[in-house]
Amino acid sequence: MSNIRITILGAGLVGNVIAADLAGDFSVTVADIDQTALDKLGHIKGIKTIRADLSLLSSLCSAVKDADIVVGSLPGSMGYLTIKALIPLKKDIVDISFFPEDPFSLDAPAAENNITVITDCGVAPGMGNIILGYHSSTMKVDSFSCYVGGLPVVREWPWEYRAVFSPSDVIEEYTRKARYLENGRLVVREAMSDPELIYFDGIGSLEAWNSDGLRTLLKTMKVPNMIEKTMRYPGTTEYLRVLRQAGFFSSHHVEIGGNLIRPVDLTARLLFPAWELKPGEEDFTAMRIIITGSEHATGKNAGSSGNIPSVNKKKFVWDLLDRYDRPSATTSMARTTGYTCTAAVHLLANGMAGRKGLCPPEYLGENSENFNFIMRHLNDRGVQYRLTESRL
């Protein structure tokens, strides 16, 4: 066990799994406002818990004061401001929150403080970035498509869904406009638009629709075609489109009987209990990443035409089907997201994630040593990405 001390902010569905995974190798502290969430860590030896309202700067600073590395696993609404507040404290940060703000505004402050801030470091965003970063370092990538869904095994009408991470971030997925690149041109579409069916062995057909998952890739990658889609059981997204169309996801106040309320707050109040993963309820994570591009063949792999180097057009398909872990009662979403995050923590602890400033996950993947480390780390924990490579 190293002497490095990690503080994890947020003891939620994923934060607790991150804590458990890191506890064997580091000195781990977990802070959350919710004592019940913290109590779930009580059985794990060596984890220190702090009950604290992390929206208060003083509590936040106090929670991380002994940490060498901070892990942010707070809801998206808190993520950005938390990182911003932490940067002057000069601690490396790995964050998994789906915050709406521009992470590049964190780059200069992080660089000035000589620290590394790794954002979006989950399964999606996260692993999609890492895999694209990896390929883009060895080939000219033409297109990147990422399909991802975290779903319950048992389907209950009408949502056939459980929030396997912060439920307010789930609603964000349904409302935040989706951005993708088509022939180098930015396209902005409604969330949940352009549904298409995708088949997964062992799962069946899922419906994939536009979500705003590219994030930093839109800035860091020079790939002309990039798209990210979220998957749900077919038909269920129509109900969400109806709720959005009717205004139930609106955050504009309306007056009801003299009180000003935001429709989304009532919707959250009604839907979050229905979306709650019950104890022992099983989920899975399905992901398919399709990357096409061209490698310049050199040396003995060069084409027979002599002077003109041949171009190998290739297609790489990465498939993930990860399931709930029964022995440890760990959701697949917490496994796939949390272990990506803990891989990054190890890279930081080992001094491998060299870049100071903002380090989106694609920068980790660009380094093949880091990429291989992450894949091994995930594989050791049973999260297995299967690669199919073909010529085009």
Place this chain on the structure above:
Amino acid sequence: MSNIRITILGAGLVGNVIAADLAGDFSVTVADIDQTALDKLGHIKGIKTIRADLSLLSSLCSAVKDADIVVGSLPGSMGYLTIKALIPLKKDIVDISFFPEDPFSLDAPAAENNITVITDCGVAPGMGNIILGYHSSTMKVDSFSCYVGGLPVVREWPWEYRAVFSPSDVIEEYTRKARYLENGRLVVREAMSDPELIYFDGIGSLEAWNSDGLRTLLKTMKVPNMIEKTMRYPGTTEYLRVLRQAGFFSSHHVEIGGNLIRPVDLTARLLFPAWELKPGEEDFTAMRIIITGSEHATGKNAGSSGNIPSVNKKKFVWDLLDRYDRPSATTSMARTTGYTCTAAVHLLANGMAGRKGLCPPEYLGENSENFNFIMRHLNDRGVQYRLTESRL
């Protein structure tokens, strides 16, 4: 023009059409809290308007003080209490509101005051009752099925619906448990249950589902099989089932940011504008009533077997397809509901609706003279019920 004075309570979508229809024959006063609604009657000669909060007893009494007959066309939430308050004033009443209370509790007070109170006197409830009353007076009815829907011609996702009467009563239709009779046994089912497709010439397939439209018929008729279903465009009701399942129609208060609000109030706030019939927007009313039963043949129609009178099993299908009236810009729902109501007003004015106390519409239909009067009255206004009779 008679000297009889009519006060209409409620200048809504239907109330205003009732007022316009009665204005030629009677002295008409219309009362409503909404001046804008009253202003729409400004162009009709001889209609007096009163702006008044009819939920206040003093305003209500003042609005009806000169009336011989009162027409109630208020939202269902106000209907029952209004009638109850009016009974001691000894004025005959025709009401069209979809109120949830038991109308039979009005029978004794109305009879004691020697007045006639006709409730549910629209198209449905209303015409279904009148037609069943008519047949039940001449045959032993085995079954009664009533399918009815008032829909916009132009279908807009997701609801493909406009509220052609009080929108709060529309939500009532989606939440109030539906009662029907099967082999003499009362069955209580969720509203919107047991969807089935019904085809209408010129309209296409509609989806019919259980609604609580039998009302007084459950008590007044000795018919072993009776059911009433509401119709919508296929698929659209699923969204309403989802809203109900999620709790958006609940009238139980929930606390949102320190304020107690009823989800249904927010839902109404968001959906009513989307359900609003725009000026000039066209609707239609589709209704199909199927009645089966047996007539005892007598005299020369008797069977050839001599002593044993033969039984004629018959089926009567009444079809209505009424459309928006362009010249007068009158919705079909206002036509079909309002003109049923004005027929009853004429019966009262002519002294033809004899029963004192509660007089649900089926009691009007049991008298063939009244039945024929109502059918003629509707036909004169272009509301045409088509009868198909067959032997079983």
